[in-house]
Amino acid sequence: METEVENRENNDRYNKNEYQLLGILLQYPDKIDEVADLLEVKHFLDPQAQIIFDQLLKQYQQDNQISRTKLLIDLQSQNAVDKAEQIIERLTSGFNTIDELKPTIDLIKKDYQRSLLSRASAKLKELTEANDLTIDDYQARAQEIIFQATNESNDLEKHIYNMEEVLMESFSNYMDRKHKKADVGLRTGFISLDNLIGGFKRGHLTVIAASTSMGKTAFAINMAKNVLKRKAKVAIMSLEMDATEVVDRMIVQEAQVNAWKYTQGETNEEEDQRVSKALDNLHELPLMISDERGLNTAQIRARLRKFKAQMDGLDLAVVDYLQMIQLPEEHAQNTSRAVGQIVLQLRNLASELDIPVILISQISRSFTSRQDKRPVLSDLRDSGNIEEVADGVIFLYRHAHTSAKAREEAEAEGTESDTDIIIAKQRTGQTGSIKLFFEEEFIRFVDPENLSLEGVMPRA
Secondary structure, X not given: OHHHHHHHHHHHHHHHHXXXXXXXXXXXXXXXXXXXXXXXXXXXXXXXXXXXXXHHHHHHHHHOOOOHXXXXXXXXXXXXXXXXXXXXXXXXXXXXXXXXXXXXHHHHHXXXXXXXXXXXXXHHHHHHOOOOOOHHHHHHHHHHHHHHHHHHHHOOOOOOOOHHHHHHHHHHHHHHHXXXXXXXXXXXXXXXXXXXXXXXXXXXXXXXXXXXXXXXXXXXXXXXXXXXXXXXXXXXXXXXXXXXXXXHHHHXXXXXXXXXXXXXXXXXXXXXXXXXXXXXXXXXXXXXXXXXXXXXXXXXXXXXXXXXXXXXXXOEEEEEOHXXXXXXXXXXXXXXXXXXXXXXXHHHHHHHHOOOEEEEEEOOHHHHHOOOXXXXXXXXXXXXXXXXXXXXXXXXXXXXXXXXXXXXXXHHHOOOOXXXXXXXXXXXXXXXXXXXXXXHHHOEEEOHHHHHHHHHOOOX
């Protein structure tokens, strides 16, 4: 009974605030633009107040003015509310000053936020009654419920600036970059690539795409290891490889031992010493790995948040790979649209966590019919709207792996390890391509620029 009383009191408060705002609008119709910029129909919790506000917005859009008489006629003709005349009389009988507009808007927004949290609380209670979920499922769904409630609340505050405000912020950011006080991008460890893209930017989603066997996962792991060695905190969401397989690749890359001999336990004593040293170099690096398959984006979000909390921060996330992420049920019949939703959600996640997110993706084999088989953005069209949503797209292309004939030609020319790294899209920088060498024995990429620099460094 107490809950019913509380609900009644809350509804009375909503009615009072919402009807007061509608009354102010009828008295001061020129304020409709100001209100429309801060409130939407959904922010009104009283159903009849929603209808009236919606009618006022439509009336203003059509006629560029608000008329009490027209509002009454529209409400009556549509039979939209009960006792339309009495409601209009209630809205216009009182006297409100213009000073009450902003406080009333704030109260409506506050009531709406409370209602979001109340609904989230009810959903969490329902979740506790479900018996068929794993612990990870509980955590992922609970975080998703809370995220939706708080994120929608935050969206009420619009990011609007005048020129002076933006110029001051831009200049401040510029000076921070100039004096090396700002993060200008997370360096990949490949000098040629960093010179072109300036590193991976916080809040950006970068897609690394290639056809099968081009080395896209090896490339991502290689970059993750480079970043880790500078003490940056990295999370890898591996939906295909086990955690031990991921780390084994890092060990092989670091120790520079033959990958096949390492996996078969056939390394010699000198190689064992290099493996031991690699373990010493890697064991304290701040890395978290999730290797569960079939995760959806909500579960990926939950785990990355958890990793960020556990490591007291996060600098890079790698998701391997797009086609292994569980599709949203509501779009399961339309794969392209479902994949597009996943990419959009991961881009939003990069912004939410304020970190670069690298998403590995396969591309369609449509390129095989072209004479020039280097991938282009249109090759991603079968994978949702990646080329529109992603902040950056990097393709890997190894000509020697496109056909048996190409491999023979490459071996004859000594170019079988050449890999084109094609920056096809970059929202805040240059596009173009660089060349890396793929050392298949060590499952790693080598930058000629790095080798040149190492060659002129004095030996210890």
